[in-house]
Structure formats: C-alpha cells, structure tokens
Amino acid sequence: MSRISLTPPRTLLMRIGAWYSRRRYGTVLDPGQAYGHNGRVLFAYVRLEQRAAKWNALDAGLKHLAVMAAAARINCSWCMDFGHWEGVERGLSASKIAQVPRWRERRESFTELELLVMEYAEAMTETEPAVTDELAAELIARLGEAAFVELTAMVALENMRSRANRAFGLTSQGFSEACEVPARP
Structure with missing residues (x-):
C-alpha cells in the first residue's frame, strides 16, 4: 500500500497526464499520481523525463x-x-x-x-x-x-x-x- 494517496487533485495538468499515460501505457502510472499532489514538482519531473528520453549517446x-x-x-x-x-x-x-x-x-x-x-x-x-x-x-x-x-x-x-x-x-x-x-x- 502506498504511503501517499494515489488520487491527487484533478488539475488540468493531472487530467492531461492521465490521458497521456492511459494512451501510452494503458493505465495511469502510480508515480505520476504521487507526484500529482504538487503540480510544480510533477511538471519539472515530466520535463526531465521527456528530455532524458532524447539522450542518445549511449546504446x-x-x-x-x-x-x-x-x-x-x-x-x-x-x-x-x-x-x-x-x-x-x-x-x-x-x-x-x-x-x-x-x-x-x-x-x-x-x-x-x-x-x-x-x-x-x-x-x-x-x-x-x-x-x-x-x-x-x-x-x-x-x-x-x-x-x-x-x-x-x-x-x-x-x-x-x-x-x-x-x-x-x-x-x-x-x-x-x-x-x-x-x-x-
């Protein structure tokens, strides 16, 4: 059982993130739900993940x-x-x-x-x-x-x-x- 609620406030960012997550992974990812309790942290984390996904110097x-x-x-x-x-x-x-x-x-x-x-x-x-x-x-x-x-x-x-x-x-x-x-x- 998680230590933090996996039902964050339904902000616009969370609704968009949930939609994308369902489309990409078939479900809403639990880490996104946890980070969703702080929109600024969630936004910064998503941007970091998006940028890291583009790194290509390593196999x-x-x-x-x-x-x-x-x-x-x-x-x-x-x-x-x-x-x-x-x-x-x-x-x-x-x-x-x-x-x-x-x-x-x-x-x-x-x-x-x-x-x-x-x-x-x-x-x-x-x-x-x-x-x-x-x-x-x-x-x-x-x-x-x-x-x-x-x-x-x-x-x-x-x-x-x-x-x-x-x-x-x-x-x-x-x-x-x-x-x-x-x-x-």
Whole structure:
C-alpha cells in the first residue's frame, strides 16, 4: 500500500497526464499520481523525463541494463515491474532483463561491457558511491566521454525514481509478472 494517496487533485495538468499515460501505457502510472499532489514538482519531473528520453549517446540496451541494475539495487519493485515491461517493449530480451537483479550470479548471460555497465550502476547507487577510477576509466575508454556522461546521468535519474517510488511506498503495478527483486544476502 502506498504511503501517499494515489488520487491527487484533478488539475488540468493531472487530467492531461492521465490521458497521456492511459494512451501510452494503458493505465495511469502510480508515480505520476504521487507526484500529482504538487503540480510544480510533477511538471519539472515530466520535463526531465521527456528530455532524458532524447539522450542518445549511449546504446539503448546498455542504458536500460544500467537503469534496471540501479532499480534492483534500491529494491524498487515498481521500477523493476515497469522496467521489465519497458525493456520488452523496446525489443530487449525478456530473459536477459529478468536476470539483471542476479547479474553477478548470471554473468554468462551478459557481455563484458554489459557487466561493466551494471557494475558501474550499482557502484554509483551505493549510499556512498563506490565508483573506482579504474571502472570509470575503462567505461570511458569503451564508451567514449559523451556516452559515459549519459550513463552517469541515467543512473542518477534512476536513483531519483527508485528512491522516490520506494519512499512513496509504490509497488508493482502489474506491468510484468517477472518483476521480483531478490532479497539481499
């Protein structure tokens, strides 16, 4: 159960957002409903998401794996649920996406670069970021500086999403049956 009502005031912005969300996703997204209690925050968040969606220096598959690894590390079931659905919608392998929460045990399912990207996403997600100079240097060498900056920004954005969704108490909205986040050892 969410910690915040998912029935915000029916402002013009919320009505437009609900219409778009239903048209695009088939339902109104719970994070939008939570943010809807503050129109300025909702508007700024939507603009950020729209702009981030246009970034294209980093391969879309790598970007998605980084986002999923950060969401799994934060243990955001809503993010994992939506992220699984979104990845499949974008043509990524459902079985590979399902392996992300356990990527360290399922290394054979990923390329070396994918493993580096997920390692970076997790290191960046730690409460005190644990990114090493060596990891950053290897990713810059393999991706280039523009893609590295985009990777860093996407992981930071997913940290914002996942941490807000967890704080709001949002859970799976039913986008995927494969959204389970394994318990941490």
